[in-house]
Amino acid sequence: MGLVPGVVLAGIPVVSAMMTDDNRCWESGALGYYRQQSDAFAPLVLKMMRGHILASPYLGINNLNRDFVGTRGFSVVFRRSSLPLVAARFGYLRPYLEQVLLPECQAYYLNALLLVQGSRVDPHIDRSLRSYCKIIQPPAWVSVLYLQVPAGMQGGALVLHRGQRWVARLQPVENTLVYFQGDLTHGVERMQSEGVRLSLVCEQYVLDPEEERQIPEWTVESRQL
Helix, strand or coil: CCCCCEEEECCEEEECCCECCCCCECEECHHHCEEEECCCCCHHHHHHHHHHHHCCCCCEECCCCCCEECCEEEEEEEEHHHHHHHHHHCHHHHHHHHHHCCCCCCEEEEEEEEECCCCEEEEECCCHHHHCCCCCCCCCEEEEEEEECCCCCCECCEEEEECCEEEEEECCCCCCEEEEECCCEEEECCECCCCCEEEEEEEEECCCHHHHHCCCCEEEECCCC
16 A cells, blocks of 8 residues: 545645545544554555564653653654654554555654553644744644554543543554644543553645655654653
8 A cells, every 4th residue: 555645625634534455444534634544554564563662672661741641652753754764763563654644744743642441532632843843733643553452442542632622532443544634732541451552643734845844864862862
C-alpha cells in the first residue's frame, strides 16, 4: 500500500476515502471529523513494529506534558524532506511512514504512546511542535494506529470534542488506523484493565516556509537520552 492520498474539501485537507489494495475501505465519522480503517497492516508487520517499539532503548517515562498521566513513550520529530533519513534510522517504521503520512504536510510529530492500568490522557489540543515554533496552529490531522490493545479492555477510549460539543468516543481496536482533525480537543479515558495499550500517534502539520525552517530536520525526544 502507498501513501493515503489527500484532497481538500472546503479548504480543509482531509484523508480521502479510499479502497486499499485488498479492497478494505475507510469508514467516515460524524461530519468528517474522523475516519478509521480496520486491519490497516498485515499482522506480521504490526507484530514487527510492536516488538521493536517495546524493545526500544528510547521507551521510557513520557516526555510529553502533564496531560499524559502514567504513560510511557518516545517521540520522533521530522520534516517531510527528512523522511528517507527517518526511514533508514527506524527501519521497522518504514511501512507506517509509507502508508500513514499525508503528502500535503511538511512536518510530523510521531509519538509511541504506551498506557497501562491507571494511565490516562487528559483533554487537550495537540501543538507538540510548539517547543520549536512558538506560534503554530494545531496539526491538520492526527493519526493513531493501535499496535496492541488488551482483550476486553475497560476504559482507554479516545474521546473527541469540538469545543464543548461531543464528537465521538472511539474504543481502540488492535490494527485500526484512525485519523481525526487536528484542532479537535481529545483525550484518553483512564485505562481500567490490566495489560498494555500501545499506539503510534502522529501529528501531521501543514506549515508555511518560515515555520518549517524552525523545525529540526529530524530528532528524537526521549527521557532515556
